[in-house]
C-alpha cells in the first residue's frame with residue numbers, strides 16, 4: 001500500500017481495517033462496532049445456529065430494540081403479538097450469544113443510531129456496521145459506518161469481518177453560513193435534491209467546508225444520517241475538537257491514558273492536504289433556504305418558497321412518468337406553492353432529528369403557541385436518555401401545553417411498524433428521512449423537513465416557513 | 470447459470486425497498502411467506518383482492534423469471550427481505566440501469582442477478598417489449614451477456630468474486646470463516662475491546 005500518497009479519511013480508515021486481500025477478491029474488512037436491532041437480525045442468528053458457530057466478538061457487538069417497539073408507556077406490554085415475538089427473539093438471541101443488550105424496558109433503550117453515539121460506542125476511525133441503511137449516522141464522528149443486509153449481519157456476527165470492495169470517494173463541500181431558520185436538515189435535503197436519490201451510488205461522502213465545521217455533533221449526525229438518501233452507502237465528517245468533547249466521559253469512551261492515545265490517533269485521521277476525490281459537489285450555505293420534499297423520494301425536494309414542478313417539463317420519459325406518478329400519489333398540482341398545503345400530522349423524531357438540538361428547536365417554535373386543532377403532533381425522543389434530559393429541561397411541558405403528544409423512545413412513525421402511523425390520504429410534515437409511498441403508513445403522504453419547519457407547520461396547520469410565523 | 474425467460478415490466482424509476490416489501494411485513498423472524506407480500510401496496514386492493522391490472526398479478530408475469538424496471542432499483546432500506554420476496558415470487562434477475570449498493574449486495578447473496586444495462590439497451594428493451602410482450606431474453610452469467618431476438622448482445626458487469634461464488638456455489642460466510650488465522654493475527658495486533666458490560 002503506497003504510504004506517501006495523500007489520502008482521504010475514507011481511505012485511511014479503509015486501509016487500517018484490511019485483514020486480508022486476495023487477488024481479485026474483495027477485502028476482508030475488520031469491523032470495530034456491530035450494532036444489532038430486532039428487525040434485520042433474527043434470520044442471521046438462525047443462520048449461526050444452523051452452522052453451529054458463536055458470535056466471534058460479543059465485546060464489539062451491541063443490541064437494542066427500536067423499530068417494532070411501541071412508544072406508549074413502558075409499563076404496558078407490547079400488544080402486537082408479532083412485534084412482541086420479534087422483540088422477545090432478540091432478547092433471547094442476545095442472551096444465548098452473550099451480546100450486551102438494551103431491552104425494551106432498559107433505561108438506555110433507544111434508536112440504535114442514537115444510542116451508539118450517546119453511549120460513546122461510536123468513535124473516530126472505526127468501521128461501524130448495522131443491518132440498517134442509516135448506519136451512516138455514525139459517520140459524524142469520522143467513522144466509516146454503513147448499512148448491511150441480513151446475510152452480512154450473519155457474516156459479521158460469525159467472523160467480525162465483512163467482504164467488501166472499496167467505494168469511490170465523493171466530497172460534499174458546504175461553505176458559508178446558514179441563515180436563521182435554516183438547519184442541518186436543509187443541507188442534506190438540498191444535497192438529495194441536487195444530486196438525486198441515486199447520485200452517490202457506489203460512493204462514500206466526506207462532508208467538508210466551513211458550514212459543516214460550524215455544526216454541532218448532533219447536527220452533523222443529521223447530515224451524515226441521510227447519506228443513503230443521496231445513494232451513498234456512507235458519509236462522514238473528519239473529527240475535530242467538537243468530536244472529542246462530545247465523546248469524552250461517555251460510558252464507553254476511552255479513559256485516562258487510553259483517552260490521550262485515542263485523541264492522538266484521531267488527530268491523524270483528517271484527509272491529507274493534496275488528497276483527491278473521485279467526485280465532488282459544492283453547496284452554498286449562504287443561499288440555502290429551508291427545504292421540503294414534495295414527492296415520493298427524498299430527492300424530490302425544493303426550497304419551501306417554491307412551487308411543485310411540472311412533469312411536462314421533464315425531458316426523460318421515465319422521469320416524467322415517475323414525477324407524474326409521485327404527484328398523483330401526493331395529490332398535488334404542478335405549479336402550486338408548497339407552503340400553505342394543508343396537513344394532518346406532524347412527526348418530530350427518527351434517527352435523523354430526535355436529539356436534544358432537534359427537540360429544543362421544535363420547542364422554541366411551540367413555546368407560547370398551540371398546535372393547530374386540525375393537526376396531530378407527535379414528539380418521539382430518540383432514546384430514553386434524551387427523554388429524561390428533555391424532561392429535565394421542561395421541554396415535555398412545552399410540547400404538552402402546546403397540544404403535542406410526548407412519547408417513549410423508538411423509530412415510531414419514521415417506519416410505521418409499531419402502530420404509530422398515518423391513515424390513507426393523510427399528509428404529514430415529518431423530520432424523518434424517507435417519504436416513499438406508504439413509509440409512514442399505507443396511503444400516507446409525507447413532506448420531509450427540519451424540526452423548525454415541522455413545528456411551524458404544526459402551529460399553522462399548513463406547510464409553513466418558520467420565518468413567516 | 471443461464472436464464473431464458475419472458476420479462477415482467479415495471480417501468481418506474483427509483484423503486485425503493487419499502488415498495489418491494491412494506492415495513493409492516495418485516496416483523497417476521499423467518500424468511501418464509503414473503504413472495505405473496507412482494508409489492509403488496511401496489512399489488513392488492515384495500516380488501517386484499519389482487520389488482521387485476523398490476524403487472525405482477527398477470528399470468529404472464531407469474532411465469533417470468535426476469536423483471537425489467539426503471540433506473541436506480543432497490544434504493545432505500547437495507548432490508549434483505551426485498552430480494553427474499555423477489556426470489557420467492559419466482560424471479561431470478563432484475564434489469565435496470567443501476568442498483569442501490571446494499572440491494573445489489575443482498576441480491577447477489579440470494580442468487581438474484583442485478584443486471585446493470587447501458588441506458589441505450591435498456592431503452593431498446595422497453596421498446597422491444599412494448600411491441601412484443603411475449604419476447605424472451607437470454608441471460609448468460611458465465612459470458613456476462615444478455616440477448617433477445619432482434620436485439621444487441623448486451624454485456625453486463627458483475628463483481629468477479631460474486632460471479633465465482635454464484636457459479637461454484639461458494640458460501641461467502643464459510644469463505645471468511647476459513648480465514649480465521651488472518652483474523653486472529655489482525656486482532657492480536659490491536660487489543661481493542663469496547664464493552665465493559667459483559
Ligand code: SF4
Nearest residue numbers: 134350351411414415
Ligand atoms: S428512525 Fe427510521 S430510519 Fe432511523 S433506524 Fe429507525 S426506522 Fe430506520
